[in-house]
Amino acid sequence: MENKEAAGRLEVLGEKIWNASRDELYLGMRFLDVALNSFVYQMDTGVSPFGTDGAVLYFHPQQLGGLYRQNRTLVNRGYLHMVYHCIFRHMWKEYPAGPEDDFSEVKRQGMSSGARLWNLSCDIAAEYLIDRNYHRSVRYSRSLLRRETYRKLEQEGKTLHAERIFKLLRGWNLDEKGLAKLEQEFYVDDHQYWGSHQPDRKPDADSCLRKKWQDIDEQMETDLETFSKEASEQNGDLLGQLKIENREKHDYRSFLKKFSVWREELGVDTDTFDYTFYSYGLSLYGNMPLIEPQETKEVKKVEEFAVVVDTSMSCSGELVRRFLEETYDVLSENESFFRKINVHIIQCDETVRSDVKISGEKELREYMDNLTLYGEGGTDFRPAFDYVDEKIRQGEFRDFRGLIYFTDGYGIYPRKAPGYQTAFVFMQEDYQDADVPGWAMKLTVD
Numbered sequence: 001m002e003n004k005e006a007a008g009r010l011e012v013l014g015e016k017i018w019n020a021s022r023d024e025l026y027l028g029m030r031f032l033d034v035a036l037n038s039f040v041y042q043m044d045t046g047v048s049p050f051g052t053d054g055a056v057l058y059f060h061p062q063q064l065g066g067l068y069r070q071n072r073t074l075v076n077r078g079y080l081h082m083v084y085h086c087i088f089r090h091m092w093k094e095y096p097a098g099p100e101d102d103f104s105e106v107k108r109q110g111m112s113s114g115a116r117l118w119n120l121s122c123d124i125a126a127e128y129l130i131d132r133n134y135h136r137s138v139r140y141s142r143s144l145l146r147r148e149t150y151r152k153l154e155q156e157g158k159t160l161h162a163e164r165i166f167k168l169l170r171g172w173n174l175d176e177k178g179l180a181k182l183e184q185e186f187y188v189d190d191h192q193y194w195g196s197h198q199p200d201r202k203p204d205a206d207s208c209l210r211k212k213w214q215d216i217d218e219q220m221e222t223d224l225e226t227f228s229k230e231a232s233e234q235n236g237d238l239l240g241q242l243k244i245e246n247r248e249k250h251d252y253r254s255f256l257k258k259f260s261v262w263r264e265e266l267g268v269d270t271d272t273f274d275y276t277f278y279s280y281g282l283s284l285y286g287n288m289p290l291i292e293p294q295e296t297k298e299v300k301k302v303e304e305f306a307v308v309v310d311t312s313m314s315c316s317g318e319l320v321r322r323f324l325e326e327t328y329d330v331l332s333e334n335e336s337f338f339r340k341i342n343v344h345i346i347q348c349d350e351t352v353r354s355d356v357k358i359s360g361e362k363e364l365r366e367y368m369d370n371l372t373l374y375g376e377g378g379t380d381f382r383p384a385f386d387y388v389d390e391k392i393r394q395g396e397f398r399d400f401r402g403l404i405y406f407t408d409g410y411g412i413y414p415r416k417a418p419g420y421q422t423a424f425v426f427m428q429e430d431y432q433d434a435d436v437p438g439w440a441m442k443l444t445v446d
């Protein structure tokens with residue numbers, strides 16, 4: 001009976017600590033109102049020192065109390081750290097596994113090296129935002145290792161979300177000692193309650209929780225853009241992270257279907273071919289099918305369009321190359337494109353620097369093998385559109401499907417909509433929100 005009463009008192013004390021932390025965070029970050037009030041508290045002596053599944057905030061009473069006595073700022077940071085995990089849905093995401101993520105590798109707590117790296121990446125992403133937060137309730141001195149880690153990551157990427165950090169850390173080829181050192185530095189909460197670590201969890205429950213936090217995320221983004229602009233400046237890159245999390249992602253191959261046309265192509269049309277009559281004729285006459293397969297079929301494939309790459313100084317040369325490599329991979333697929341194509345790859349900064357016509361796979365391969373980027377001036381989108389319009393007037397295109405413009409989005413747009421489909425494309429790592437005109441599609445690709 002006494003043990004039960006003692007446990008009850010500890011649980012009440014833990015709830016008081018969390019409530020005090022929540023209130024202190026709310027006073028400095030009112031846009032977090034709904035997020036901060038989305039947990040119920042539950043004592044669990046099997047957690048160290050606390051953790052969440054998105055609905056319940058589990059805590060070890062002695063460890064939580066000790067942390068609060070040591071410095072209540074650490075409790076505030078822990079609360080905000082878990083809120084960020086939920087806002088960015090870290091616990092429901094599958095980490096981008098690579099070929100080296102072998103479960104026969106060194107393990108810790110039953111996790112592969114890839115899973116450990118993903119957990120670390122999520123912790124770094126949350127801590128990075130908190131460490132850039134100027135509110136007194138979470139301000140805390142950073143260690144040399146932490147500062148050096150941030151510096152190294154910032155050199156390689158503009159926006160440090162978990163997926164980006166994971167990719168960068170994987171490229172560092174950390175050994176066991178280096179990985180363990182970073183895990184210890186950035187460890188804040190226990191991830192044992194995450195959906196990705198609990199295969200027996202009901203997917204419906206996780207789906208509802210994920211949807212709930214996505215709604216909170218989108219509401220926060222709207223709030224920070226309108227009523228809490230000053231607050232967004234004091235919270236590091238939180239608004240930028242929210243934009244990345246909430247943007248609509250697209251598959252580049254699927255997107256190119258918007259630029260496709262119907263044409264006849266040699267090949268068996270399985271949709272109009274009836275095997276029943278064909279087989280019946282063979283069985284009845286020996287070698288005379290009743291219906292011959294059609295020698296051509298109608299297919300919808302990409303034939304004519306233009307790809308414009310922004311080669312201004314603000315665009316990363318490495319990202320431009322990756323975009324062109326992805327375009328090359330897509331164009332090389334026979335099932336997506338005609339054998340004879342008319343694709344112009346145009347490089348432009350403030351003026352058109354080069355235009356290469358691609359008619360087939362051989363020319364495309366030669367272009368990629370000898371790829372040279374020209375430009376590094378300012379950004380003006382108008383010359384590329386004027387150039388394509390002139391090509392259309394000259395009869396270079398007979399059925400022009402549209403223009404795909406890879407850019408960082410910051411430049412001078414044409415005032416009038418062109419007479420063809422236009423898409424401005426952003427790569428994930430270098431994504432920056434931009435005011436693309438209403439007549440153009442805005443696409444963010446992985």
